[in-house]
Amino acid sequence: MAQKKRVVLAFSGGLDTSVILKWLQTELDYEVVCFTADLGQGDELEAARDKAALLGVKQEHIFIEDLTEEFVKDYVFPMFRCNTVYEGQYLLGTSIARPLISKRLIEIADMVGADSISHGATGKGNDQVRFELAAYSLNPDIKIIAPWRQWDLSSRTKLIDFAEKHQIPIAANKVGEPPFSVDANLLHTSSEGLILEDPADEAPEYVYQRTNNPETAPDKPEYISVCFNNGDPIKIDDKNYSPANLLMKLNEFGKLHGIGRLDLVENRFVGMKSRGIYETPGGTILLLAHRAIESLTLDSGSAHLKDDIMPRYAELIYNGLWFTPERDLLQNLIDKSQDNVEGTVKLKLYKGNVSVVSRSSPKSLYSKQLVTFEDDEGYYNQGDAEGFIKLNALRLRELARRNKKD
Numbered sequence: 001m002a003q004k005k006r007v008v009l010a011f012s013g014g015l016d017t018s019v020i021l022k023w024l025q026t027e028l029d030y031e032v033v034c035f036t037a038d039l040g041q042g043d044e045l046e047a048a049r050d051k052a053a054l055l056g057v058k059q060e061h062i063f064i065e066d067l068t069e070e071f072v073k074d075y076v077f078p079m080f081r082c083n084t085v086y087e088g089q090y091l092l093g094t095s096i097a098r099p100l101i102s103k104r105l106i107e108i109a110d111m112v113g114a115d116s117i118s119h120g121a122t123g124k125g126n127d128q129v130r131f132e133l134a135a136y137s138l139n140p141d142i143k144i145i146a147p148w149r150q151w152d153l154s155s156r157t158k159l160i161d162f163a164e165k166h167q168i169p170i171a172a173n174k175v176g177e178p179p180f181s182v183d184a185n186l187l188h189t190s191s192e193g194l195i196l197e198d199p200a201d202e203a204p205e206y207v208y209q210r211t212n213n214p215e216t217a218p219d220k221p222e223y224i225s226v227c228f229n230n231g232d233p234i235k236i237d238d239k240n241y242s243p244a245n246l247l248m249k250l251n252e253f254g255k256l257h258g259i260g261r262l263d264l265v266e267n268r269f270v271g272m273k274s275r276g277i278y279e280t281p282g283g284t285i286l287l288l289a290h291r292a293i294e295s296l297t298l299d300s301g302s303a304h305l306k307d308d309i310m311p312r313y314a315e316l317i318y319n320g321l322w323f324t325p326e327r328d329l330l331q332n333l334i335d336k337s338q339d340n341v342e343g344t345v346k347l348k349l350y351k352g353n354v355s356v357v358s359r360s361s362p363k364s365l366y367s368k369q370l371v372t373f374e375d376d377e378g379y380y381n382q383g384d385a386e387g388f389i390k391l392n393a394l395r396l397r398e399l400a401r402r403n404k405k406d
């Protein structure tokens with residue numbers, strides 16, 4: 001008897017991926033291998049193991065892995081070295097998680113002899129692009145099964161009917177129409193769809209899960225310090241943390257003070273606009289702290305060059321192009337810029353806001369002797385500025401003379 005083809009499925013244990021699992025088994029006759037990643041989303045993932053086993057997956061084909069430290073150390077922190085935001089605001093919490101998931105799908109497929117991988121991303125969203133571009137970058141011969149582009153289960157009702165027909169357990173709150181969809185990891189939560197689809201309507205307060213309402217946050221500000229080395233945060237209030245634990249601690253501060261909420265209409269890579277509610281409490285604090293330490297330690301040429309390339313770098317991540325030569329080239333430039341980015345930043349957290357109140361660094365380029373309003377004892381000759389100004393004004397003066405003739 002010929003061995004069944006195997007497929008590795010990115011499996012959450014929820015309704016959609018449970019239906020996909022059974023669909024792969026019954027409609028395509030695949031043996032399914034399940035992979036569930038813990039990226040700090042806060043869910044009880046052993047339930048996914050039980051669900052997969054209940055649906056006929058062998059125990060040796062159920063992979064549940066804690067990738068939280070790898071996620072923060074090798075993906076989140078490198079991204080934050082560039083102060084990365086998409087379209088001026090979005091901290092890319094969903095986008096940055098997809099390359100790691102794809103990498104493990106490919107690695108597990110190689111381990112178990114699977115020729116295919118599968119995911120639960122819809123045909124309307126960016127995640128299908130991110131998963132698949134990353135997968136093809138790592139294995140050009142992999143086959144990808146994207147059920148939402150292939151099946152006829154085009155509605156929540158049809159999904160539930162399929163689940164009931166195949167005796168897939170359905171959580172009580174899944175029987176009715178869910179109010180919105182949520183993606184989560186240690187960096188952020190993303191909520192979209194249904195009650196959030198009209199950007200003219202304010203999102204209800206119950207959408208927010210990672211942050212307290214800024215209006216009811218503590219009336220007293222809280223001060224924290226973040227210490228950096230080579231551009232990455234290593235301490236909070238003089239206490240060392242691993243990458244994931246440091247982000248978790250910043251999330252706690254951000255949650256308490258209602259920091260990191262964003263209501264955004266963005267431009268998806270697939271060509272449509274979408275409205276999302278994002279919460280990135282720790283990341284919002286980290287972004288401001290990192291820019292503050294760079295303000296002391298980067299020279300203006302390096303800092304401005306980084307600001308110039310940042311939108312391009314952000315777009316690469318948003319569009320799923322992490323495993324590409326161009327991202328590697330930019331990353332090398334970014335990482336080199338961080339050689340002297342070290343020191344401590346003190347921040348004030350208060351009712352949804354983060355403010356930098358002080359910063360210090362042994363590698364600081366800031367000179368009090370240069371900027372003093374008092375006598376600098378000849379350290380800087382102010383008369384030198386005249387030649388600098390006249391050189392830079394030369395073309396402007398010639399333009400003005402020509403225009404005056406006209």
